[in-house]
Amino acid sequence: MESLVISKENFPEIINTIIKSYRLFAPTEENGFSGFNIIKDYSEMDLSYLNSRMPPKAILFNQTETLFLMKPGAKGSIKPKEIRNEKTAIFAIRPCDAKGFRILDPVFLGNYVDPLYKANRDNSVLIGLSCNQPDSSCFCTSFGDSPASGKYVDILFTDIEEKYLVEVMTEKGKGFVNDFSRFFSPASPNQIEAKNAKEEEAIKLIKRNLKVEGIEEKMDKMFDHPIWEEYAKKCIGCGTCTYLCPTCHCFDMQDESTLDKGARVRTWDACMFPEYTMHASGHNPRPARMHRVRNRFYHKYSYYPKNSGVIACTGCGRCIRYCPVNIDIIELMNRVSEMEL
Amino acid sequence: MTENPYQPSLATIEKIKVEVTGERAIKTFRLVMQDKKIQEEFSFVCGQCVMISKLGKGESMFAISSSPTEKDYLEVSVMKHGKNTSALHETEEGDTVGVRGPYGNHFDVEGWKNKNIVFVGGGIGMAPLRSVVNYTLADKNRDQYGNLDIIYGARTSNDLCFKDEFAELQKREDVNVHLSIDVVEEGWEEFVGFVPSNLLRVKPPSKNTIAITCGPPIMIKFVIQNLLELGFKDEQIYTTLEMRMKCGIGICGRCNIGNLYVCKDGPVFSNAQLKNLEGDL
Numbered sequence: 001m002e003s004l005v006i007s008k009e010n011f012p013e014i015i016n017t018i019i020k021s022y023r024l025f026a027p028t029e030e031n032g033f034s035g036f037n038i039i040k041d042y043s044e045m046d047l048s049y050l051n052s053r054m055p056p057k058a059i060l061f062n063q064t065e066t067l068f069l070m071k072p073g074a075k076g077s078i079k080p081k082e083i084r085n086e087k088t089a090i091f092a093i094r095p096c097d098a099k100g101f102r103i104l105d106p107v108f109l110g111n112y113v114d115p116l117y118k119a120n121r122d123n124s125v126l127i128g129l130s131c132n133q134p135d136s137s138c139f140c141t142s143f144g145d146s147p148a149s150g151k152y153v154d155i156l157f158t159d160i161e162e163k164y165l166v167e168v169m170t171e172k173g174k175g176f177v178n179d180f181s182r183f184f185s186p187a188s189p190n191q192i193e194a195k196n197a198k199e200e201e202a203i204k205l206i207k208r209n210l211k212v213e214g215i216e217e218k219m220d221k222m223f224d225h226p227i228w229e230e231y232a233k234k235c236i237g238c239g240t241c242t243y244l245c246p247t248c249h250c251f252d253m254q255d256e257s258t259l260d261k262g263a264r265v266r267t268w269d270a271c272m273f274p275e276y277t278m279h280a281s282g283h284n285p286r287p288a289r290m291h292r293v294r295n296r297f298y299h300k301y302s303y304y305p306k307n308s309g310v311i312a313c314t315g316c317g318r319c320i321r322y323c324p325v326n327i328d329i330i331e332l333m334n335r336v337s338e339m340e341l
Numbered sequence: 342m343t344e345n346p347y348q349p350s351l352a353t354i355e356k357i358k359v360e361v362t363g364e365r366a367i368k369t370f371r372l373v374m375q376d377k378k379i380q381e382e383f384s385f386v387c388g389q390c391v392m393i394s395k396l397g398k399g400e401s402m403f404a405i406s407s408s409p410t411e412k413d414y415l416e417v418s419v420m421k422h423g424k425n426t427s428a429l430h431e432t433e434e435g436d437t438v439g440v441r442g443p444y445g446n447h448f449d450v451e452g453w454k455n456k457n458i459v460f461v462g463g464g465i466g467m468a469p470l471r472s473v474v475n476y477t478l479a480d481k482n483r484d485q486y487g488n489l490d491i492i493y494g495a496r497t498s499n500d501l502c503f504k505d506e507f508a509e510l511q512k513r514e515d516v517n518v519h520l521s522i523d524v525v526e527e528g529w530e531e532f533v534g535f536v537p538s539n540l541l542r543v544k545p546p547s548k549n550t551i552a553i554t555c556g557p558p559i560m561i562k563f564v565i566q567n568l569l570e571l572g573f574k575d576e577q578i579y580t581t582l583e584m585r586m587k588c589g590i591g592i593c594g595r596c597n598i599g600n601l602y603v604c605k606d607g608p609v610f611s612n613a614q615l616k617n618l619e620g621d622l
Contacts, residue, residue: 067347072397074436080348111605112346112590223619250594253347253587257397264347264400269587269595276595277621279585280401280423283558285598285621295597295621303600 001150003187004166004177011164012042014183018089021179022125025059026091027052036090050135051094051316055246059090060101060120061108067116067264072257083119089176092129096140096316098152100246101126106308107249125176128153132198134206137317139330141203142210145315148199160194167195210330211337212301212311219302221341228297231332232290234325239270241319241327242296247304247312250276271296301333346590349394349439351375355414357434360502366421367465367502368430369406372440373414383443385409387450387472388581388609391442392589393417398428402586402604404469404555405443408476415440418468418502444589445608448473448553448579457487459545461564463536463556464495467502469581469608470555474516483515490545494521494536498529519543537563540571547572553579558622565612575613582608582622598622 006014018024025036026045034049036056069079101121108117130148131138140147150156154173158165165187168177177184242248252269255262269276272292278284286292304312313329320328356371372393374380385391385405394400401423407416421430432438450473458477460470470491477486491510495501501520511518521532521539532539536556545552552573554564561580568578584596584603591605599620601607610618 068345070396070439074432076351076396076437076439078348078351078396078439080345107592110591112592113344114592115345220619249592251587251592253400253593255394255397255399262397266347266593269593271594277585279583280426285584291621298599299594299597303597306600 002168002174002177003192004168004184005163005187005191006166006183006185007163010183014180015039015042015045015091017180017183018091022087022089024089024091025056036093045092047092047129050131050133051097051318053244053318053322055097055100055244055316055318056090056093057097057100057104057246059088060124061104061117061249064265064267065116067253067266070255070257070262070264071260072255072262073259081116083115085119085123088120088124089127090124091127092157093126093153094131094316095128095145095147095149095152095156096138096314097246098126098128099140099145099149099314100316102152103247103304103308103310103312103314104249125155125172126153127176128156130156130158130195130198130202132159132202134202135317136207137320138206138315139208139210139317140315141206142212142315142330143311143313146199147202147206148195158195158198160191160198163191165191165195208330210313210315210333212333213337215333215337216302216305218336218339218341219298222336222339223294223298225339227332227335227339228294229290231327232288232293234327235272235289235293236325237272237274237289237292238324239272240322240324242270242272243268244318244322246314246316246318247300271299297329297332346441347588349392349400349441350379351437352440354432354434354436354438357432360418360504361420361500363499365464365496365500366430367418368421369416369418369503370429370432370438371407371414371416372438374440375437380413383415385415385443386447387476388445388447388469389443390445390589390604390608391415391417391440392444392586393419393425393429394439395425395428395432396437396439399423399425400439400441400587401425402444402589404472404581404608406468406471408472408479410476410479410482418465418471420465441589444604446606448581448609450476453551454485455487455549457545457550458489459550459552460489460491460493461536461540461552461554461556461568462491462493463560464500465502466554466556466560467493468555470553471503471506473553474510478510478513478516487549489516490519490543491516492519492521492536492540492543492545494523494532494539496523498522498526535563536560537567540564540567544571547574547577551577551579553581555581575616576611578612579609580612580615582610
């Protein structure tokens with residue numbers, strides 16, 4: 001790992017230089033929330049954010065996208081989707097959201113490779129920005145991660161007051177930094193120390209902890225526990241938690257067509273909706289909200305770890321922040337953790 | 342270019358056979374891939390599924406109802422129910438559809454050699470079993486299996502699928518067919534009652550026997566219960582499950598039972614597996 005610094009005076013210029021050769025996504029202000037958008041100038045960027053409302057998973061796994069084009073009808077035909085390879089940089093992605101991609105990789109790049117996700121993933125440089133001010137819903141540290149972790153990004157920026165400390169984490173990151181080397185200079189031990197101090201301070205700001213130890217085994221014994229019904233009674237089934245989750249990846253596939261042209265389109269879907277599992281026969285394996293709420297928490301903390309060896313939650317806190325009825329995953333999972341059976 | 346696993350291959354409907362008419366209409370579609378190479382390379386095992394789509398109308402997962410010994414085509418038997426299946430029922434021979442697959446695990450027909458097989462089917466649930474029936478009855482395979490008993494029923498005699506094929510099988514010495522319908526009908530000479538009851542009446546011996554069942558969830562439940570009563574062990578009982586599916590390849594998330602996805606970890610499960618599976622069925 002190489003540690004560099006860039007001065008804040010030079011910062012607008014590097015961003016505007018990157019924009020010339022990259023599709024650059026960065027946090028901007030939209031409708032009172034932060035969101036990752038393609039920016040054309042440094043001035044559009046708004047770094048006074050805790051995190052974006054919509055996770056940057058939407059950049060690699062688009063909310064709605066065409067899978068292929070078709071001519072419908074009796075003598076129909078198919079036109080393959082052109083996979084675009086656009087050089088992309090995601091700037092100021094938080095470590096928790098970058099981890100989200102690491103969790104999504106086995107889903108989209110497993111036995112069957114999703115060509116759209118793969119192209120986006122391969123063509124994107126993840127440039128993280130450490131969280132110096134995590135809030136009361138953040139809990140990345142519960143999973144052994146840190147708000148200033150460079151583990152899941154190619155390059156990590158950390159604001160150390162007069163400069164940014166720039167840690168180059170991967171070969172891809174190295175290539176990127178080399179392309180813009182004139183903006184960077186080597187970091188001094190003091191500057192590296194300043195980053196470590198920022199990280200320590202930030203970790204101290206995270207007050208809440210989700211007790212993950214042994215939770216999967218505990219859940220093996222709690223499938224029929226009344227706690228799921230208790231939380232389901234509160235839930236209104238809006239699906240916000242799934243749409244804003246950096247690891248939720250469920251989607252629907254639908255044909256959209258006129259008489260002579262059409263497309264198969266995929267759109268994010270949510271396990272909170274009853275239609276999600278409804279058979280054509282009318283039978284529904286998850287007919288009640290309790291079944292759907294239970295499935296969501298089991299997917300994150302039991303099924304996904306069983307299949308991929310990692311909890312499908314990064315501690316980003318969005319589901320807590322945006323739940324309209326204040327369902328708190330930390331509170332729920334800690335009750336599960338502490339449950340005496 | 343990376344292959345797109347969501348993009349189907351084109352196939353021509355070579356033959357459409359009307360199995361059941363009326364409200365719960367069923368047709369069997371014989372499909373041949375338009376690209377000769379794809380057809381030649383398309384190989385599957387009994388119990389596997391394919392995604393079939395009337396382009397522009399959606400896509401649905403079906404069990405392949407033909408036997409893998411028939412290499413020139415594949416067949417699916419489709420009940421008219423939703424948007425895509427209704428559109429499929431309106432197609433004509435020669436029309437084009439999209440096909441993806443085969444997907445999922447399969448019946449262990451290799452491992453079942455020298456065993457007796459009892460098939461217990463209800464309604465459209467006979468479709469995946471037909472693949473195994475025709476596989477085990479194929480000339481080159483028949484002497485590798487023991488007794489074959491087919492216990493099959495539907496609501497009415499009209500609702501029975503593959504009627505003409507059962508009429509042929511009833512003439513054969515090397516397979517026993519036990520049909521049933523749920524309610525009395527004039528002229529019906531075979532069993533009247535539900536499939537699980539017919540199973541208890543036929544009483545197939547459990548020794549060295551595999552039982553495979555498919556039908557409505559409630560039927561499967563009582564068939565398994567009755568098989569256990571007849572002395573079958575959990576490891577001798579297999580079923581194939583249905584779930585709503587979209588991607589068919591374990592990505593889109595909806596067909597899980599516990600941590601397993603029916604599209605890729607199923608659809609075939611033994612009762613030994615089902616018993617240990619905690620999830621929403």
